[in-house]
Amino acid sequence: MSASIQNPLEQLQQAGQALDAVQKVLDYALADLRERSQKADGKISAALLDQHQLVSYDLALSCAEVTGARFGLDYAKRARNASVATADALTLEERFALLFTAEALQAVRNRLSARPADFGLDESWLSATVDHPAVRQFCLAQLPAERVAELGQLMRAQDGVTGAYLLDDHHEMMRETFRRVAEEVVMPLAEEVHRHDLDIPDAILDQVKELGCFGISIPERFGGIQSDEQEDNLGMIVVTEELTRGSLGAAGSLITRPEILSKALLKGGTEEQKNKWLPQLAAGDLLCAVAVTEPNYGSDVANMRLKATKTEGGWLLNGAKTWCTFGGKAGVLLILARTHPDVSLGHRGLSMFLLEKPSYPGHAFEFVQEGGGKLSGKAISTIGYRGMHSFDLFFDNIFVPEENMLGGPQGEGKGFYFTMAGFAGGRIQTAARALGIMQAAYEKALSYAQERIVFGYPIGDYQLTQAKLARMATYLAIGRQFTYSVGRLMDQGEGDMEASMVKFFTCKTAEWVTREALQIHGGMGYAEETPVSRYFIDARVLSIFEGAEETLALKVIARSLVDNAKTKAEVGV
Amino acid sequence: MKILVAVKRVVDYNVKVRAKADGTGVETANVKMSMNPFDEIAVEEAVRLQEAGKAKEIVAVSLGVAACQDTIRTALAMGADRGVLVETDAELQPLAVAKLLKAVADQEKPDLIILGKQAIDDDANQTGQMLAALLGWAQGTFASKLEFVADALNVTREVDGGLETVALKLPAVITADLRLNEPRFVKLPNIMKAKKKPLAVLKPTDLGVDVTPRLVTLKVQEPPKRQAGVKVDSVTTLVDKLHNEAHVI
Numbered sequence: 001m002s003a004s005i006q007n008p009l010e011q012l013q014q015a016g017q018a019l020d021a022v023q024k025v026l027d028y029a030l031a032d033l034r035e036r037s038q039k040a041d042g043k044i045s046a047a048l049l050d051q052h053q054l055v056s057y058d059l060a061l062s063c064a065e066v067t068g069a070r071f072g073l074d075y076a077k078r079a080r081n082a083s084v085a086t087a088d089a090l091t092l093e094e095r096f097a098l099l100f101t102a103e104a105l106q107a108v109r110n111r112l113s114a115r116p117a118d119f120g121l122d123e124s125w126l127s128a129t130v131d132h133p134a135v136r137q138f139c140l141a142q143l144p145a146e147r148v149a150e151l152g153q154l155m156r157a158q159d160g161v162t163g164a165y166l167l168d169d170h171h172e173m174m175r176e177t178f179r180r181v182a183e184e185v186v187m188p189l190a191e192e193v194h195r196h197d198l199d200i201p202d203a204i205l206d207q208v209k210e211l212g213c214f215g216i217s218i219p220e221r222f223g224g225i226q227s228d229e230q231e232d233n234l235g236m237i238v239v240t241e242e243l244t245r246g247s248l249g250a251a252g253s254l255i256t257r258p259e260i261l262s263k264a265l266l267k268g269g270t271e272e273q274k275n276k277w278l279p280q281l282a283a284g285d286l287l288c289a290v291a292v293t294e295p296n297y298g299s300d301v302a303n304m305r306l307k308a309t310k311t312e313g314g315w316l317l318n319g320a321k322t323w324c325t326f327g328g329k330a331g332v333l334l335i336l337a338r339t340h341p342d343v344s345l346g347h348r349g350l351s352m353f354l355l356e357k358p359s360y361p362g363h364a365f366e367f368v369q370e371g372g373g374k375l376s377g378k379a380i381s382t383i384g385y386r387g388m389h390s391f392d393l394f395f396d397n398i399f400v401p402e403e404n405m406l407g408g409p410q411g412e413g414k415g416f417y418f419t420m421a422g423f424a425g426g427r428i429q430t431a432a433r434a435l436g437i438m439q440a441a442y443e444k445a446l447s448y449a450q451e452r453i454v455f456g457y458p459i460g461d462y463q464l465t466q467a468k469l470a471r472m473a474t475y476l477a478i479g480r481q482f483t484y485s486v487g488r489l490m491d492q493g494e495g496d497m498e499a500s501m502v503k504f505f506t507c508k509t510a511e512w513v514t515r516e517a518l519q520i521h522g523g524m525g526y527a528e529e530t531p532v533s534r535y536f537i538d539a540r541v542l543s544i545f546e547g548a549e550e551t552l553a554l555k556v557i558a559r560s561l562v563d564n565a566k567t568k569a570e571v572g573v
Numbered sequence: 574m575k576i577l578v579a580v581k582r583v584v585d586y587n588v589k590v591r592a593k594a595d596g597t598g599v600e601t602a603n604v605k606m607s608m609n610p611f612d613e614i615a616v617e618e619a620v621r622l623q624e625a626g627k628a629k630e631i632v633a634v635s636l637g638v639a640a641c642q643d644t645i646r647t648a649l650a651m652g653a654d655r656g657v658l659v660e661t662d663a664e665l666q667p668l669a670v671a672k673l674l675k676a677v678a679d680q681e682k683p684d685l686i687i688l689g690k691q692a693i694d695d696d697a698n699q700t701g702q703m704l705a706a707l708l709g710w711a712q713g714t715f716a717s718k719l720e721f722v723a724d725a726l727n728v729t730r731e732v733d734g735g736l737e738t739v740a741l742k743l744p745a746v747i748t749a750d751l752r753l754n755e756p757r758f759v760k761l762p763n764i765m766k767a768k769k770k771p772l773a774v775l776k777p778t779d780l781g782v783d784v785t786p787r788l789v790t791l792k793v794q795e796p797p798k799r800q801a802g803v804k805v806d807s808v809t810t811l812v813d814k815l816h817n818e819a820h821v822i
Contacts, residue, residue, distance in 0.1 A: 169646055170764050170765065170767070172643070177758050180758065215761070235761075
C-alpha cells in the first residue's frame with residue numbers, strides 16, 4: 001500500500017492539507033450560520049442562533065476535533081525533533097496524530113453529509129472538501145484495520161505510557177512528583193473514599209497542602225508559586241492531571257476551587273482583597289468553595305436569583321444555591337448574588353461576595369451567625385465524584401460585610417464577569433481532570449488486556465482489543481497535547497474559547513475511554529472492587545460540571561465561532 | 574560542614590528494562606530516566622543534616638550526558654544548594670566515576686560525601702568504596718543511620734546477620750542503604766526555586782581525568798522467559814521432580 005511507503009513527513013503534510021480543506025467547509029458553514037443568526041442590524045441574535053442548535057453543536061464539535069488534530073500534528077513534529085527516530089519510520093506520536101486526524105475528518109464528513117442543507121452546503125461543497133479525493137485517500141490510507149491494530153501492538157510494549165509528554169524540565173518535575181503522590185498517597189485511599197462516600201482523608205489534604213498545590217495559580221507576590229509576570233497554566237494542568245489519575249473525587253478536584261477563586265480575585269479583587277485572601281488560599285490555610293449554581297439556574301448564570309439586600313455595614317443574603325462542591329470543608333464561599341432587585345437587568349445585576357464560615361466535616365452542616373443569620377448545607381448523594389461532596393445551600397439572612405464584595409463598591413454589578421474569569425480557569429483545569437481519569441483507565445485496560453486469557457490467548461492478542469487500545473491511547477495523547485497547547489495559549493492571555501473547546505472535547509472523550517476500559521475488563525469491570533468501575537462513573541460528571549457540554553458547545557464555542565466567522569466571500573469557493 | 578552528594582541518571586525504576594536487539598546494551602531511547610533511588614536517599618540525608626543545622630552547604634554532582642542536568646535539578650528541588658555536572662557522552666565505569674568525583678572533591682573540599690550504595694542500572698556497588706580509597710578517607714557503606722557523636726560520625730551499617738556501627742572521622746564517604754530514610758516529595762515552590770540555583774558544567778578534561786573504559790561489555794541479553802509451573806499430585810512426585818528434574822535436592 002502506498003501509505004506505508006510514503007515517508008512520515010509526507011503523510012503529515014497530507015494530513016495538514018486535508019485539514020485545510022475541511023477547515024474551509026467548516027468556515028463556510030459558520031458563515032452561513034452567521035447569516036441566519038443575524039438580525040436586520042447585522043448583530044448576532046442569541047434567539048436566532050438557538051433555532052439551529054443541532055448545527056451549532058455539530059460545528060462546535062467538528063471545530064474542536066479539527067483544532068485538536070492541528071495541535072496533534074504540531075505535537076508529532078515536536079516529538080520527532082526530540083527523538084532519535086529515523087526519517088523513514090513513523091514515531092508513535094506521528095501515528096497518534098495521523099489516526100486522530102483521519103478519524104476527525106471522517107467524523108466531520110459524517111456530520112456534514114448527513115444534512116448538508118442545514119449547514120448551507122450543496123453537493124459541490126462536499127465533493128470539493130470532505131469528499132475530495134485527496135482527503136479520502138488520506139483517510140483510506142490511515143484507517144485500515146491492520147494499521148490501527150499495529151498501533152495497538154506497539155502500545156502493548158509501552159508500559160502504559162501514552163506518547164512523549166514533551167514538557168520542559170520544571171513541569172516534568174512537577175508531573176513526576178505528583179505521579180508519585182498519586183500512587184503512594186492517593187491510590188491506596190481512593191477506593192474507600194468512593195465506596196463509603198467519605199470525606200477526603202487528611203492524609204491526602206495535608207499532603208496536597210504541604211506540597212504547595214493550593215498556591216499553584218497564585219502569583220509569588222501573593223504567596224503563591226506563579227511568576228508575577230506571567231501565568232503558568234501548564235503547571236496547574238500537569239499537577240491536576242496526575243492527582244486525578246489517583247482519584248477525581250479524593251484529590252484531582254482539590255485545585256479547581258482555589259483556581260476559580262484566585263482567578264476571580266486576580267481579575268476583580270481590590271488590592272486589599274487580594275492581599276487579604278490570596279496568601280491564605282495559597283498556603284491552603286483557607287479552603288474554599290464556589291456557590292454560583294442555583295436550583296433553577298445552572299449554566300444559565302445570568303438568571304441567578306439569590307438575593308443580596310443592603311443593610312448597615314454590608315449585605316444580607318437570602319435564597320438557595322446548589323451543587324456547591326466542597327461547601328462543607330470550605331472556610332470561604334465565593335457567592336454570586338443579585339444585588340439589584342430589577343431582574344430584567346440580567347447579568348448586570350449580579351455581584352460576587354466572599355463569605356467566611358467555619359469548616360465542617362461530613363455531609364451536612366448548619367452555620368448560625370451572631371446576628372442570627374443562618375446557612376445550612378446538605379450534601380447531595382451522587383453516583384460518583386465522591387469525597388468532595390456537593391452541597392445544597394440555604395441562605396437565611398446571612399450577613400456579609402461590605403468589604404467582602406469582590407471589587408469593592410466598584411464591583412457591584414460586575415459579578416458575572418468575575419465569575420466568567422474564574423470559570424475559564426476551571427474549564428482548562430477540568431480538561432486536565434479528564435486526562436487524568438483517561439490515563440488511569442487506559443493503564444488498567446492495558447494491563448488487564450495483557451493478563452486476561454480468553455479462548456487460549458491474552459485478549460490483547462486479538463485485533464479488536466488492539467484497535468481499542470490504539471484508539472484510546474490516540475485520543476488520550478492528542479487530548480493531552482490539545483490541553484497543554486491551550487494552557488500555553490492562556491499563559492499568553494489568549495485561548496478562552498479554546499479552553500471551552502478542549503474541556504468539551506476531552507470530557508466527552510473521557511466517557512468513551514473509561515467505557516472501553518471497563519468493557520475490556522468484562523464482568524470484572526462492572527465489579528465495584530475494580531477501579532475502572534469508579535473511573536467510568538467519575539468520568540460521567542466531567543461533561544456536566546464546569547460548564548455543561550451543551551451550554552459550552554452552543555453558548556460559548558458556537559457563539560464565539562459565529563461571532564468571529566468569516567463572510568462567505570472571505571471563505572471563497 | 575559541606576556535603577557533596579553524587580546523583581546518577583538511570584532508567585526509571587518503574588520501567589521494564591529491555592535489552593537492545595543487537596545485544597550491545599539496554600534500550601534507553603524514549604525510555605523514562607530519573608534519579609537513582611539510592612541517590613535520592615543520599616540527597617534526602619544531606620538535606621536532613623542541613624535542616625538539623627549540621628551542614629552549611631550541599632553540592633549535588635552528576636556525571637554523564639547533558640540531560641543529567643535534569644537529575645541535578647531534582648536534587649536542587651529537594652534542597653541541594655548548587656549543582657556540578659561533569660559532562661561527557663563517554664561510557665563511564667565505576668573507576669572513572671570515582672576518579673572524577675575525587676577531582677571534584679579536590680576542588681570543592683567537602684567534609685562529607687554521600688552516595689547511593691549502588692545504582693539500579695548496573696548494580697555495581699563499587700563507586701563509593703573506590704572513591705574513599707582514592708581520597709584516602711574513612712568510609713561507611715550501606716548506611717542505615719547517621720549520628721554525630723562529639724567529633725565522630727557514627728554510621729550504622731546493614732551487614733549480613735545484623736547491624737554494625739562504625740565511628741568515622743571526617744572527612745568521610747558514606748553510601749546510603751534503603752532504610753537510611755524515606756525521601757520527601759518535592760514541594761512546588763522548591764521546584765520553582767531550583768530553576769534559579771546555580772549549576773556549573775565541567776568536562777572530564779578540565780579535571781584531568783582519563784575516563785576510558787577498562788572493561789568491555791561482551792553482550793547484554795534478556796533472561797530466559799520463565800516457564801509455567803506444573804501441579805503435582807503428591808509429595809512423592811514433588812520430591813522426585815525436585816531431585817531428578819530440577820536437581821535442587
